[in-house]
Amino acid sequence: MAVSEITVEEVAAERNEPSHRRALRDWICRKPLGAAGAFVVLFFIFLAAVAELITVYDPVANSFESMHVPPGAAHWFGTDQFGRDILTRIIFGARTALLVGFLASVVGSTLGLVLGVTSAYFGGRFDLIFQRIMDVFMSFPLIIMALAVVSIFGTGIQNVILAITIPFIPRCARVVRSSALAVREIPYVDAARTLGFVHTRIILRHMVPNVMAPYLIMLTTFMGQAILLEASLSYLGLGVQEPTPAWGLMLQGGAEEYAESAPWIPIFPGLAITTAVFAFNLFGDALRDTLDPRLRSE
Amino acid sequence: MKAMRWKTVIALALIAVFAIFAAGSASAAPKKGGVLKFVVGSKIPSYDAHVETTFGMIHPIRPFYSLLIRVNPNNPSSPTDFVCDVCEGSIPTPTEESTKYTFKIRDNIWFHDGQKLTAADVKATYDKIISPPKGVVSARKAFYTMVESVTAPDKNTLVFKLKYPSGAFVPALASPFNFIYRKADLDKHGYTWHKKNVNGTGAFRFVQHKPGAFVEGKRYAKYHHKGKPYLDGFRAISAPKMSIRLQAIRGGRASIEFRGFPPKARDDLKKALGGKLKVQESDWNCNLMITPNSKRAPFNDARVRRALTLAVDRWGGSKYLSRIAIVKTVGGIVFPKHPFAATKAELQKIAGYWPDINKSRAEAKRLLKAAGVDLSKTYIFNNRGVDQPYRVVGTWLIDQWRKVGLKFKQEVKPSPAFYDSLRKKKDWHVSIDFNCQSVINPLVDVSKFLSNDVSGSQHAQYQDRTMDKLYDQMNREADPAKQREIMRKYEKRALDTMAHQFVTLWWYKINPHRSDVKGWKIAPSHYLNQSLDQVWLDQ
Numbered sequence: 001m002a003v004s005e006i007t008v009e010e011v012a013a014e015r016n017e018p019s020h021r022r023a024l025r026d027w028i029c030r031k032p033l034g035a036a037g038a039f040v041v042l043f044f045i046f047l048a049a050v051a052e053l054i055t056v057y058d059p060v061a062n063s064f065e066s067m068h069v070p071p072g073a074a075h076w077f078g079t080d081q082f083g084r085d086i087l088t089r090i091i092f093g094a095r096t097a098l099l100v101g102f103l104a105s106v107v108g109s110t111l112g113l114v115l116g117v118t119s120a121y122f123g124g125r126f127d128l129i130f131q132r133i134m135d136v137f138m139s140f141p142l143i144i145m146a147l148a149v150v151s152i153f154g155t156g157i158q159n160v161i162l163a164i165t166i167p168f169i170p171r172c173a174r175v176v177r178s179s180a181l182a183v184r185e186i187p188y189v190d191a192a193r194t195l196g197f198v199h200t201r202i203i204l205r206h207m208v209p210n211v212m213a214p215y216l217i218m219l220t221t222f223m224g225q226a227i228l229l230e231a232s233l234s235y236l237g238l239g240v241q242e243p244t245p246a247w248g249l250m251l252q253g254g255a256e257e258y259a260e261s262a263p264w265i266p267i268f269p270g271l272a273i274t275t276a277v278f279a280f281n282l283f284g285d286a287l288r289d290t291l292d293p294r295l296r297s298e
Numbered sequence: 299m300k301a302m303r304w305k306t307v308i309a310l311a312l313i314a315v316f317a318i319f320a321a322g323s324a325s326a327a328p329k330k331g332g333v334l335k336f337v338v339g340s341k342i343p344s345y346d347a348h349v350e351t352t353f354g355m356i357h358p359i360r361p362f363y364s365l366l367i368r369v370n371p372n373n374p375s376s377p378t379d380f381v382c383d384v385c386e387g388s389i390p391t392p393t394e395e396s397t398k399y400t401f402k403i404r405d406n407i408w409f410h411d412g413q414k415l416t417a418a419d420v421k422a423t424y425d426k427i428i429s430p431p432k433g434v435v436s437a438r439k440a441f442y443t444m445v446e447s448v449t450a451p452d453k454n455t456l457v458f459k460l461k462y463p464s465g466a467f468v469p470a471l472a473s474p475f476n477f478i479y480r481k482a483d484l485d486k487h488g489y490t491w492h493k494k495n496v497n498g499t500g501a502f503r504f505v506q507h508k509p510g511a512f513v514e515g516k517r518y519a520k521y522h523h524k525g526k527p528y529l530d531g532f533r534a535i536s537a538p539k540m541s542i543r544l545q546a547i548r549g550g551r552a553s554i555e556f557r558g559f560p561p562k563a564r565d566d567l568k569k570a571l572g573g574k575l576k577v578q579e580s581d582w583n584c585n586l587m588i589t590p591n592s593k594r595a596p597f598n599d600a601r602v603r604r605a606l607t608l609a610v611d612r613w614g615g616s617k618y619l620s621r622i623a624i625v626k627t628v629g630g631i632v633f634p635k636h637p638f639a640a641t642k643a644e645l646q647k648i649a650g651y652w653p654d655i656n657k658s659r660a661e662a663k664r665l666l667k668a669a670g671v672d673l674s675k676t677y678i679f680n681n682r683g684v685d686q687p688y689r690v691v692g693t694w695l696i697d698q699w700r701k702v703g704l705k706f707k708q709e710v711k712p713s714p715a716f717y718d719s720l721r722k723k724k725d726w727h728v729s730i731d732f733n734c735q736s737v738i739n740p741l742v743d744v745s746k747f748l749s750n751d752v753s754g755s756q757h758a759q760y761q762d763r764t765m766d767k768l769y770d771q772m773n774r775e776a777d778p779a780k781q782r783e784i785m786r787k788y789e790k791r792a793l794d795t796m797a798h799q800f801v802t803l804w805w806y807k808i809n810p811h812r813s814d815v816k817g818w819k820i821a822p823s824h825y826l827n828q829s830l831d832q833v834w835l836d837q
Contacts, residue, residue, distance in 0.1 A: 060696075060697065060700070061697060061700070062693075062694060062697040064614070064617075064618035067618065067621070067622070081622045081690075082693060082694070082697075154709070154711075155709060155710060155711070156707075156709070237683050237710060241681075241707075241708045241709065241710050242689065242692065242693040242696070242708055242710075243693055243696055243697065243708070256539070256540070256541035257540065257541060257560070257562060257563065257622075258562065259541075260566060261562070261566070
């Protein structure tokens with residue numbers, strides 16, 4: 001017979017600890033990589049929030065006396081061809097990346113959630129037609145779809161958000177719909193119908209909360225993808241424009257031209273993009289493992 | 299015996315020298331064959347050169363067309379050396395007190411569709427350029443204000459009658475944008491047909507254009523300059539990003555880019571290719587301009603426009619920007635090395651060129667305050683999606699204006715969308731623009747500063763009859779000293795008093811290319827010498 005090694009004090013302490021904190025601690029122990037990802041994401045959010053307080057240089061002001069200064073004590077990440085401090089621009093660039101990442105993924109996923117659940121709820125011909133429309137949207141690769149939207153609406157941060165949001169909608173709708181199809185068959189939905197609740201109430205109050213797990217997983221996955229897409233669009237000259245600090249934009253122009261003679265110009269923004277996307281992906285994977293009941297039971 | 303030996307040695311030495319010389323001459327003789335691949339950094343807005351102003355069109359499309367006269371391809375740096383293209387012999391001497399030019403048109407020229415070229419085709423072309431019907435754009439019509447009439451009395455004679463003698467006329471005729479179109483095409487298909495169709499008499503026939511990818515041309519066997527072109531064909535590869543163009547030359551996927559690279563790119567290529575690279579450099583008859591929208595507040599106020607130019611530190615910019623961009627020389631509206639150009643002392647009296655930038659910016663702030671400009675607003679700055687020098691100079695300008703409190707949001711667009719905004723939409727407060735001319739011809743090069751209903755290429759939308767009057771006076775004046783004097787008044791009014799539009803910096807042309815490209819000589823313009831009929835590959 002196994003003997004418990006937990007002391008009475010430990011059991012008491014565990015009982016006194018709030019449940020959410022305990023759950024968080026358990027999650028960190030079970031998913032250390034996901035926790036590391038979440039930490040990096042929080043770190044970037046912190047940098048973006050207090051950018052003015054922790055930087056000493058102006059992110060957009062030209063300083064030609066300091067052109068192409070290599071990394072050193074005065075400029076930790078060096079300066080670019082306009083003499084701007086690269087670390088400062090990376091910190092301010094986190095704002096652009098996170099703003100685009102959060103807004104595009106939240107709006108895209110939420111619209112996808114509502115549309116996916118609605119499609120599953122009504123089923124029949126509505127579902128059939130709606131899914132074919134989604135098929136059309138999904139037949140375009142993400143970047144091509146985003147490029148098409150930017151070409152129509154033009155460049156600028158709002159249009160970049162729109163360009164990234166649109167291709168996310170069908171992808172989230174498709175995933176959420178598959179979960180919602182199962183939820184639809186559960187008796188409480190029939191019960192709600194029998195009680196005469198309107199469709200909107202059944203969808204939003206009874207079905208949507210039960211498909212939150214895939215929604216949250218898609219949301220975190222999209223954040224990484226949105227940051228990468230924003231960087232790609234800016235790199236192609238179709239995203240945000242100079243002098244706005246943005247990681248993709250920092251890889252464009254001067255970074256290409258001076259890649260050999262001043263490699264710090266492309267290296268640090270490239271690292272920022274890689275780290276942020278990797279962190280969001282780690283966090284998203286861990287979240288999926290936690291929220292997916294099949295993976296959880298394993 | 300000893301004398302005999304010496305004679306033999308001398309004879310052998312002479313033979314050796316002769317052999318070396320002969321070998322050198324042989325290698326300099328053009329070789330036939332090969333396909334020239336070159337990269338182009340801008341898209342093609344349309345094929346119609348009478349409308350367009352961009353190298354994006356000239357580089358891939360010019361080889362399909364001929365001109366009446368052209369800059370001597372063997373001496374393109376000279377502003378006065380012109381040779382006949384579809385005309386015969388040398389450039390005619392004017393008669394009737396220098397107001398009549400009679401050109402003989404060659405009898406051996408066929409369009410690519412098989413029809414023969416006559417003087418009527420050249421006349422129809424110049425009618426379209428000089429006096430287009432209402433609604434038809436002709437970007438350089440202001441170059442020909444001195445022309446009274448164009449006539450074609452017979453199929454081999456073309457006559458230009460001028461209102462007054464003008465030294466600007468012949469250089470204007472040599473503009474590389476004056477593609478000769480077939481009259482029947484214009485009559486049958488209308489004045490917009492050439493925007494999307496090609497039918498010329500140039501050294502190469504149009505094969506295909508894959509938008510965003512390449513334009514292909516092949517040798518035209520019936521080309522009127524006998525023995526030319528040397529190449530079997532060419533492929534103009536579209537590569538908007540400078541890094542791609544550089545890598546293309548470096549990797550041998552293209553041999554040349556005709557526009558120009560910044561100094562850093564030249565140095566990198568030199569380092570990588572060594573002896574396989576040849577570099578040609580020249581001053582450039584091209585400047586980057588700032589065009590405020592005179593129809594949109596607050597830029598409809600001359601004080602605000604003046605503040606815009608006063609904020610820009612051109613002398614400092616020249617020093618640093620020349621290291622990272624293809625701009626270099628501080629100058630006024632005239633090509634800086636021309637006798638009509640303002641001297642440094644003259645320039646420093648014009649707003650935006652003052653030697654003390656702090657004083658200049660203080661005055662800019664005062665003017666903005668006096669004009670009641672809302673400094674919390676963000677204004678739109680329209681820019682072109684071409685790396686050099688647009689984006690670099692655009693980013694620099696925004697920083698310069700920020701120093702006097704003006705905030706701009708830069709909207710960078712691909713060339714066709716940029717032109718659409720610049721010419722038609724006018725959805726900007728300030729736009730970048732350029733005055734890139736081909737032949738150095740100050741008397742017409744400055745026509746961009748005329749009223750918009752006269753100029754054809756002025757996009758600030760102002761009408762200033764005083765400017766038009768000064769321009770007319772200058773062109774009618776025979777004494778160069780007096781012409782220069784009027785030019786100063788014209789310049790002062792354009793850049794300072796009315797601050798209609800401003801010059802930022804003049805460009806500097808650097809063309810590194812693979813050393814097997816022969817026969818192409820750099821000109822002070824990226825529009826000139828692009829017929830490619832002289833070019834050959836030493837392979």
